[in-house]
Amino acid sequence: MMRVACCEARVRLKELHTGLRERHNVTIDSLTKELEADREVARANNQASAAVSATMSIARIHGLADGDKMIKFDIPTIEGAADAMAATAMIIQGVVQGDLAPEDAKAVATLVETYRRAVETVDLEERVSALESEPAN
Secondary structure, three states: OHHHHHHHHHHHHHHHHHHHHHHHHHHHHHHHHHHHHHHHHHHHOOOHHHHHHHHHHHHHHOOOOOOOOOOOOOOOOOOOHHHHHHHHHHHHHHHHOOOOOHHHHHHHHHHHHHHHHHHHHHHHHHHHHHHHHOOOO
16 A cells, blocks of 8 residues: 555656646746847847847856856956946946946946945944044043
């Protein structure tokens, strides 16, 4: 009796896996078609970054995109808000010129913003510490 239940469970699991696999393939196929159409519209409208984004999305859903690759893009040393703004402008320009993919730009911009906030926090801590160490009048 236990053997029959186990076999029935295996058959049912196989049915579920087959159905899930079929739904998954349809989803990938339909997404690929949509992204290919979006890419063509982007190219027709001279929107290089949108076309690159669609291409990368297609690669990603097919398991071809490498999410942990190194990004080589020069930005200035960031010591304050003005430097962060200059770096952000360079990142945007890199996307516009096609030197930097939108996803890579997002990753670099996140690092710039994280560093800018850390610099700002250190600056605020130093100011507060200086104010607290002043003698009370």
